[in-house]
Amino acid sequence: MDDRAYRYAEEMMLAHKRSKAMEESLDAKLIQLNNAVSLTASHCFNPDYCPAVTTQKRGIIGKAIILTKRLARKATYFIVKDMSQEIAAFQAEAINTLSGIISLQEDILLELYELKQTMACKDAAQAAGLSDRTEGNRT
Secondary structure (H helix, E strand, C coil), X not given: CCHHHHHHHHHHHHHHHHCHHHHHCHHHHHHHHHHHHHHHHHHHCCCCCCCCCCCCCCXXXXXXXXXXXXXXXXXXXXXXXXXXXXXXXXXXXXXXXXXXXXXXXXXXXXXXXXXXXXXXXXXXXXXXXXXXXXXXXXX
């Protein structure tokens, strides 16, 4: 954060502090706290800062902590492995079901098309039969 942005943020915090209405509301207090934390965080830490994780590795307590962490990691692996197999099986069943639905729809559409053609042929035949009868009666 450059100095100009830092000065602007400080001015905004001072403006919030001066406003009595803003000081009384919980939202204003939350905004002030958020501004203060962001200013502190931006000036106290280097952007490349990464906290070092330290674990006690000596003694009985350290060994218990390491054992607990390893057990948690292993359990997580097996839980995720089983869950991924369940998800894969579900997806395979879903795909099979959808392909069955699609093939059923295709069959229904073909049956409807054939039914429509046969109905059209019957209507044409009936119309032709009626026209032949009417012509035979006229003569």
